[in-house]
Amino acid sequence: MKRISFLGLGIMGAAMARRLLERGFELSVWNRSPERAAALVAAGARLVPTPAEAARGADAVIAMVADDDASRAIWLGEAGALPAMDSRALAIEASTLTVEWVRELGAAAGQRDVGFLDAPVTGSKLQAEEGVLNFLVGGDVSLVERARPLFAAMGRGHVHVGPTGSGALLKLINNFMCGVQVASLGEALAMAERSGLDVRLAAEVLASGSPGSPLVRMVIQRMVARDYTPNFLVPLMVKDLTYGIETFSAAGIELTTARAARERFAAAADAGFQDQDIAAVIEPLLRSP
Numbered sequence: 001m002k003r004i005s006f007l008g009l010g011i012m013g014a015a016m017a018r019r020l021l022e023r024g025f026e027l028s029v030w031n032r033s034p035e036r037a038a039a040l041v042a043a044g045a046r047l048v049p050t051p052a053e054a055a056r057g058a059d060a061v062i063a064m065v066a067d068d069d070a071s072r073a074i075w076l077g078e079a080g081a082l083p084a085m086d087s088r089a090l091a092i093e094a095s096t097l098t099v100e101w102v103r104e105l106g107a108a109a110g111q112r113d114v115g116f117l118d119a120p121v122t123g124s125k126l127q128a129e130e131g132v133l134n135f136l137v138g139g140d141v142s143l144v145e146r147a148r149p150l151f152a153a154m155g156r157g158h159v160h161v162g163p164t165g166s167g168a169l170l171k172l173i174n175n176f177m178c179g180v181q182v183a184s185l186g187e188a189l190a191m192a193e194r195s196g197l198d199v200r201l202a203a204e205v206l207a208s209g210s211p212g213s214p215l216v217r218m219v220i221q222r223m224v225a226r227d228y229t230p231n232f233l234v235p236l237m238v239k240d241l242t243y244g245i246e247t248f249s250a251a252g253i254e255l256t257t258a259r260a261a262r263e264r265f266a267a268a269a270d271a272g273f274q275d276q277d278i279a280a281v282i283e284p285l286l287r288s289p
Contacts, residue, residue, distance in 0.1 A: 190285035
């Protein structure tokens with residue numbers, strides 16, 4: 001595990017790639033918008049024009065992209081990475097995706113004698129920058145051990161949760177709960193605002209009491225300050241909740257709370273906050289009815 005390629009340099013991917021570079025890995029990078037790679041190239045990474053070029057000769061290829069369509073394109077599309085990978089190399093899909101697509105991708109990797117792990121992460125921008133992400137890993141235990149140095153470089157650890165697709169499933173469960181919490185937090189603070197309560201005081205009570213999960217404590221400060229500097233983009237939460245709703249529904253569980261939360265995030269996107277942090281879910285609620 002010396003020559004690593006990283007596909008996708010968004011908020012999370014760029015930070016994860018930098019951690020690998022800082023820890024001495026030989027790093028090639030690809031992004032749909034090449035200009036986003038400038039800082040990494042200046043720090044020693046090699047920018048390549050296609051996912052296939054990134055994959056050639058790599059010991060491992062890691063992807064962090066927005067959704068199923070983007071993942072399919074970079075792995076199996078024109079100039080995709082998977083057909084260009086060496087036999088016995090390792091493909092790691094760290095994006096938040098559907099279980100069905102992850103299993104399909106894992107099967108495609110197996111047909112090419114390429115190792116495959118689905119390894120989405122818990123944490124967002126700050127955790128990626130500080131190297132304290134936690135990887136939820138699905139796949140063969142021997143492959144997990146091969147990837148251990150990569151997970152250690154990019155995060156605080158990893159949890160092997162089962163066979164291929166298990167990491168993807170647990171991540172959707174995780175993000176379903178996160179989305180519901182953030183949407184309900186926006187509703188709660190909007191009620192405090194509309195009712196004339198001291199919003200900062202209300203935020204302190206909520207953050208320090210039983211509702212104060214680590215996520216709530218983090219996002220509540222952004223809502224109070226109305227600081228929506230992107231950490232986790234609004235449309236990505238809409239996508240994650242959609243994937244979660246579909247996945248749970250297939251198992252006979254209707255996510256009524258997730259559907260309501262998705263409506264809140266979709267409203268924020270429609271209100272012009274599609275390029276902002278999920279804390280912006282509160283904004284449509286702050287406006288007069």
